[in-house]
Amino acid sequence: MNKKLMILDYATLEREHRWLDWGIGDIVQGLAYTHQLGLVSRETAVVSRINNKLATWGIEPYLSKKLFCNDKSYRECYRWLMGELGKNAGETIVVDDEYKRGVRVGRELGCETYLIVREGITAPRKIAPTKVIHSLADLLR
Numbered sequence: 001m002n003k004k005l006m007i008l009d010y011a012t013l014e015r016e017h018r019w020l021d022w023g024i025g026d027i028v029q030g031l032a033y034t035h036q037l038g039l040v041s042r043e044t045a046v047v048s049r050i051n052n053k054l055a056t057w058g059i060e061p062y063l064s065k066k067l068f069c070n071d072k073s074y075r076e077c078y079r080w081l082m083g084e085l086g087k088n089a090g091e092t093i094v095v096d097d098e099y100k101r102g103v104r105v106g107r108e109l110g111c112e113t114y115l116i117v118r119e120g121i122t123a124p125r126k127i128a129p130t131k132v133i134h135s136l137a138d139l140l141r
Contacts, residue, residue: 003036005064005087007078007106008136010041010050012097012116016136017057019118025058030140032062035093038081039063044070074105095136103129114139 008028017024031037041050047068054060065084069077082092089110096102097116106113107127115129116136133139 002091003034004112005038005082005085005092006031006035007038007040007081007092007094007111009096009098009101010039010043012095012102013039013057013059013136014053015097016116020135020137023057024136027136027140028057028059028062031136036064036085036087037062038085039066040074040077040081041066041068042070042074042077044068074101075109078105078109078111093130095139103127 013024013028016027020027028037039054043050050068051060054063065081067077067081069080072080078092078094082088092109092111093114094102094106094111095114095116096106097118099115103113103115104127107129112130114131114133117132117134
């Protein structure tokens with residue numbers, strides 16, 4: 001089965017981990033059955049802390065590639081991950097809880113985009129995401 005690449009942002013995973021009643025590790029493990037997972041983070045000053053959290057959450061083995069890129073735009077980061085994993089924009093989904101970083105850039109590249117919108121927040125309408133969800137857990141249903 002040719003799995004689509006799902007690009008996740010570390011900051012989004014961290015917020016999901018705090019927001020959910022159950023573990024982010026279970027969700028990422030479930031997503032890994034149906035998607036190839038890539039992680040991007042611009043927090044390069046704390047790479048060891050991030051790697052420790054990923055290991056503690058139990059998601060490290062499910063990530064095909066990680067990219068820590070403080071000197072690159074998200075556009076460049078997403079392109080690099082797609083290239084490293086042999087995927088094009090039509091085979092890629094960008095999942096994020098920030099519109100500018102995820103939806104806008106992902107759509108400009110031609111990727112599907114899933115925007116996580118929490119209670120009380122409305123999805124922007126300029127460039128609509130492919131799908132609006134309330135949590136990564138929604139993708140397991």
